[in-house]
Amino acid sequence: xxxxxxxxxxxxxQSGQAAHWDDHKVEMEGHVSVLxxxxxxxxxxxxxxxxxxxxxxxxxxxxxxxxxxxPGLACHTHLEDAAKRQTKSTTDDASVIEVEPMGNMPVxxxxxxxxxxxxxxxxxxxxxxxxxxEPIPEREYIVPHxxxxxxxxTMACIQCGACVSDCLSMEVDPLFVGPAALAKSYxxxxxxxxxxxxxxxxxxxxxxxGIYDCTHCFNCxxxxxxxxxxxxQIMRLRRVAGNDEHIEDxxxxxxxxxxxxxxxxxNGLLHEADLLPDSYGGKFHPRAVPELLGSLPxxxxxxxxxxxxxxxxxxHPHKASPEVKQIFKQVEGEKERYELNLYVVGYEDxxxxxxxxxxxxxxxxxx
Amino acid sequence: MPSHDVLIIGAGLAGQRAALxxxxxxxxxxxxxxxxxxxxxxxAAAGGINAALNPEDSWESxxxxxxxxxDYLGDQDAIEIMCREAPDELLYLEHIGVTFHRSPDGHLGxxxxxxxxxxRTYYVADITGQAILHVLYEQLMKHHxxxxxxxxxxxxxxxxxxxxxxxxxxxxxxRDGHLEVFNAKAVILAxxxxxxxxxxxxxxxxxxxxxxxxxxRIGAKLMDMEMVQYHPTTLAGNGFLITEGARGEGxxxxxxxxxxxxxxxxxxxxxxxxxxxxxxxxQTEINEGRGFPDGTVFLDVTKVPRKRTLEALREIVNIGRxxxxxxxxxxxxxxxxxxxYIMGGVKTDSDGLTTIPGLYAxxxxxxxxxxxxxxxxxxxxxxxxxxxxxxxxHAAAQAKTMPMPTTAxxxxxxxxxxxxxxxxxxxxxRRVSAIKDELGTTMNQYCAVFRDAEGLATGYEIVRRLKExxxxxxxxxxxxxxxxxxxxxxxxxxxxxVAETILVAAMERxxxxxxxxxxxxxxxxxxxxxxxxxxxxxxxxEPKVDYSPxxxxxxxxxxxxx
Numbered sequence: 001x002x003x004x005x006x007x008x009x010x011x012x013x014q015s016g017q018a019a020h021w022d023d024h025k026v027e028m029e030g031h032v033s034v035l036x037x038x039x040x041x042x043x044x045x046x047x048x049x050x051x052x053x054x055x056x057x058x059x060x061x062x063x064x065x066x067x068x069x070x071p072g073l074a075c076h077t078h079l080e081d082a083a084k085r086q087t088k089s090t091t092d093d094a095s096v097i098e099v100e101p102m103g104n105m106p107v108x109x110x111x112x113x114x115x116x117x118x119x120x121x122x123x124x125x126x127x128x129x130x131x132x133x134e135p136i137p138e139r140e141y142i143v144p145h146x147x148x149x150x151x152x153x154t155m156a157c158i159q160c161g162a163c164v165s166d167c168l169s170m171e172v173d174p175l176f177v178g179p180a181a182l183a184k185s186y187x188x189x190x191x192x193x194x195x196x197x198x199x200x201x202x203x204x205x206x207x208x209x210g211i212y213d214c215t216h217c218f219n220c221x222x223x224x225x226x227x228x229x230x231x232x233q234i235m236r237l238r239r240v241a242g243n244d245e246h247i248e249d250x251x252x253x254x255x256x257x258x259x260x261x262x263x264x265x266x267n268g269l270l271h272e273a274d275l276l277p278d279s280y281g282g283k284f285h286p287r288a289v290p291e292l293l294g295s296l297p298x299x300x301x302x303x304x305x306x307x308x309x310x311x312x313x314x315x316h317p318h319k320a321s322p323e324v325k326q327i328f329k330q331v332e333g334e335k336e337r338y339e340l341n342l343y344v345v346g347y348e349d350x351x352x353x354x355x356x357x358x359x360x361x362x363x364x365x366x367x
Numbered sequence: 368m369p370s371h372d373v374l375i376i377g378a379g380l381a382g383q384r385a386a387l388x389x390x391x392x393x394x395x396x397x398x399x400x401x402x403x404x405x406x407x408x409x410x411a412a413a414g415g416i417n418a419a420l421n422p423e424d425s426w427e428s429x430x431x432x433x434x435x436x437x438d439y440l441g442d443q444d445a446i447e448i449m450c451r452e453a454p455d456e457l458l459y460l461e462h463i464g465v466t467f468h469r470s471p472d473g474h475l476g477x478x479x480x481x482x483x484x485x486x487r488t489y490y491v492a493d494i495t496g497q498a499i500l501h502v503l504y505e506q507l508m509k510h511h512x513x514x515x516x517x518x519x520x521x522x523x524x525x526x527x528x529x530x531x532x533x534x535x536x537x538x539x540x541x542r543d544g545h546l547e548v549f550n551a552k553a554v555i556l557a558x559x560x561x562x563x564x565x566x567x568x569x570x571x572x573x574x575x576x577x578x579x580x581x582x583x584r585i586g587a588k589l590m591d592m593e594m595v596q597y598h599p600t601t602l603a604g605n606g607f608l609i610t611e612g613a614r615g616e617g618x619x620x621x622x623x624x625x626x627x628x629x630x631x632x633x634x635x636x637x638x639x640x641x642x643x644x645x646x647x648x649x650q651t652e653i654n655e656g657r658g659f660p661d662g663t664v665f666l667d668v669t670k671v672p673r674k675r676t677l678e679a680l681r682e683i684v685n686i687g688r689x690x691x692x693x694x695x696x697x698x699x700x701x702x703x704x705x706x707x708y709i710m711g712g713v714k715t716d717s718d719g720l721t722t723i724p725g726l727y728a729x730x731x732x733x734x735x736x737x738x739x740x741x742x743x744x745x746x747x748x749x750x751x752x753x754x755x756x757x758x759x760x761h762a763a764a765q766a767k768t769m770p771m772p773t774t775a776x777x778x779x780x781x782x783x784x785x786x787x788x789x790x791x792x793x794x795x796x797r798r799v800s801a802i803k804d805e806l807g808t809t810m811n812q813y814c815a816v817f818r819d820a821e822g823l824a825t826g827y828e829i830v831r832r833l834k835e836x837x838x839x840x841x842x843x844x845x846x847x848x849x850x851x852x853x854x855x856x857x858x859x860x861x862x863x864x865v866a867e868t869i870l871v872a873a874m875e876r877x878x879x880x881x882x883x884x885x886x887x888x889x890x891x892x893x894x895x896x897x898x899x900x901x902x903x904x905x906x907x908x909e910p911k912v913d914y915s916p917x918x919x920x921x922x923x924x925x926x927x928x929x
Contacts, residue, residue: 014847043798043804047800047851057608060410108848124508129508129509140458147469152492
């Protein structure tokens with residue numbers, strides 16, 4: 001049986017000691033979860049290791065941690081997979097599995113973080129309950145099947161905090177509403193029974209820490225153990241807010257996104273010098289002038305450091321190829337927006353290869 | 368010293384529903400839970416919730432199925448209440464936002480479930496418990512002005528005044544270890560079952576029988592404790608739950624020879640016979656050598672169209688992939704019966720009132736009894752919600768007529784001393800984890816699908832020995848911030864109390880009914896045993912046994928076949 005070194009980040013505020021690493025050897029099969037290994041150490045040698053846990057089956061959402069640098073549920077991370085993910089500090093020994101508390105939230109003790117102070121506060125920010133469309137029917141609301149399956153993807157969120165842990169935007173802007181809360185918000189925006197879809201979207205568009213504060217880093221999609229894909233939900237909020245509800249926010253988020261798309265359609269490659277003025281309605285738009293002037297020092301600095309040339313800024317040599325134009329034509333020509341939803345389409349890699357007639361007999365058949 | 372009209376201990380479905388009902392009735396409410404409410408084990412309920420909502424269905428049919436499922440041990444007055452109120456409760460959930468599956472015409476859609484004569488199980492994919500729990504928590508957040516939430520507070524003791532009335536509880540704040548008295552005019556226990564007294568179990572690590580033991584210790588009667596449900600489809604090895612919804616959607620059970628063996632045990636309902644029947648069939652196949660060598664049989668989900676599996680059974684697709692390395696949409700998965708639920712619990716009436724004045728119980732901690740000898744799948748969510756609500760409403764109404772009780776601070780000092788004693792135990796005893804492990808293994812060996820007098824007696828002796836040993840078990844953590852070690856030691860005591868009462872009741876019932884199958888008394892015996900077994904602490908060392916009649920309203924016991 002393989003042996004692993006479980007390296008657990010320990011911190012006890014009562015001890016007066018700083019946080020430190022604590023090593024324990026465990027002999028366990030590689031497909032066993034990191035949580036089972038921690039529970040073994042707790043049971044056999046050190047009962048004082050603090051970790052929230054209950055179901056062991058990735059449904060209660062208690063055991064959010066970082067394992068070898070990646071956030072997730074300890075019960076949902078196999079030892080062998082964790083060991084494959086080497087970090088700077090574990091490269092010398094492939095059997096080391098580092099377990100530390102989630103990020104972006106204060107640590108209470110060992111692997112236990114203060115989710116109330118961050119995660120739940122943000123959830124409360126998005127008015128996290130249904131605001132009923134009136135009148136409330138005597139029986140059930142009549143709602144299309146597809147809508148209920150659609151919001152089921154965000155209902156699958158177990159509030160574990162893994163996405164919050166490694167949200168880059170939140171690291172820079174602690175006030176960012178964040179992936180979990182925004183996904184929660186889509187659960188109402190996408191629910192036809194909710195009366196305040198527009199108000200919710202308007203609110204989260206106008207908030208400078210709202211839907212346009214996400215930088216598309218994909219960390220939350222990677223982190224989520226339940227396939228909720230929070231960033232995808234944020235993008236859907238933007239599409240519904242901008243395209244369907246025509247909300248032009250004061251943060252210029254919608255216009256910026258729109259300008260980005262048009263820029264690519266025109267140029268194929270991003271023409272950065274155009275992006276900023278376009279986001280404000282074009283170079284000569286009164287809104288754009290102060291922004292452009294304000295960005296001059298940055299541009300000047302970039303030029304002196306050789307990151308940008310005057311000709312490059314003014315003349316963008318690249319033009320979109322016919323293939324790029326074709327993509328735009330096809331996507332924009334769709335009658336309905338195609339939204340990826342695991343509950344609707346199954347796996348991303350769907351479609352099995354069609355069963356091919358066996359031309360060469362397989363080993364078992366020939367035997 | 369916080370004081371509330373109604374104090375609710377436990378924040379799963381029953382607790383949250385009780386809190387909303389009590390607050391809605393105008394009471395001041397506190398809800399306490401040793402974990403954050405959405406971590407409560409209701410979250411793991413997968414398959415759905417039963418209600419006769421379709422015009423072609425009837426609550427009487429639902430009630431009869433439940434009575435039959437209970438092997439006629441369920442109290443029919445309570446079952447009638449539950450089934451009659453189910454449709455309105457379901458609509459309440461729909462209106463507050465649960466994203467129930469819809470049929471193509473936009474109305475609520477159903478799936479088939481075990482032991483039911485109509486498809487009346489409403490569901491959200493296979494995360495129904497999670498969906499309802501999270502939506503109820505949304506409502507708790509919405510009504511935060513009427514509802515004080517105490518999250519990650521561990522209840523150590525229930526309080527009683529001189530007349531024996533329950534007047535609140537003493538709880539430990541896990542974050543800093545300090546004790547607080549919560550005064551209340553009424554206390555509702557909603558702290559769930561005791562699955563961790565068995566190993567393996569589908570239940571989470573937090574399901575340690577706290578409320579059952581707390582009520583038992585202050586003199587409340589327990590009922591039907593011998594009735595322990597083994598779920599037919601749990602993963603070999605770790606005991607994880609594979610929802611009954613899989614069979615509801617059309618999955619088959621196969622023995623090692625590829626035979627669909629349920630044909631021999633339940634020719635009409637096949638895989639959808641009630642759980643005790645299916646679990647016994649599987650265990651018989653395994654015991655008689657027709658299972659796999661590792662003590663399992665196959666669940667074949669490939670019978671369900673792949674697209675349907677991905678949409679409606681997504682969670683077990685993940686469980687199969689992540690915890691067994693099996694793609695259930697393409698190959699069968701090995702399963703076996705595993706401990707899942709206790710039908711017994713703190714004896715209550717249909718308003719949730721226990722035998723202790725001022726103390727209510729609802730959900731798995733309670734025994735109304737609507738499940739009797741065997742619970743039907745998708746009736747537990749219903750039980751938690753109906754009787755959670757009824758308890759909340761009744762407690763709120765009672766509270767209006769009463770003054771707020773007070774508690775002497777000396778009680779806190781007593782509890783503090785006992786906790787300090789655990790923290791400062793001399794090292795040397797066996798570890799809490801070792802005792803817990805032996806308990807779980809013992810219960811699973813001697814008090815499982817098949818039982819007999821000799822095995823139960825052996826189990827009882829072991830549990831008695833563990834009870835003596837537990838107070839000497841030493842712990843490692845001597846701090847106050849999130850000291851999970853000391854909580855574990857207290858929980859061990861709760862589990863041992865519950866295990867003891869289960870064994871006493873199982874030894875007592877000398878017949879086979881529902882989940883209690885005695886190989887030494889293989890027949891059901893209505894003449895002698897159509898009655899509940901009540902267990903109480905009699906002040907002496909061993910649990911005291913009483914009987915109470917089963918309420919029969921309109922369905923006389925019949926032979927039970929599926």
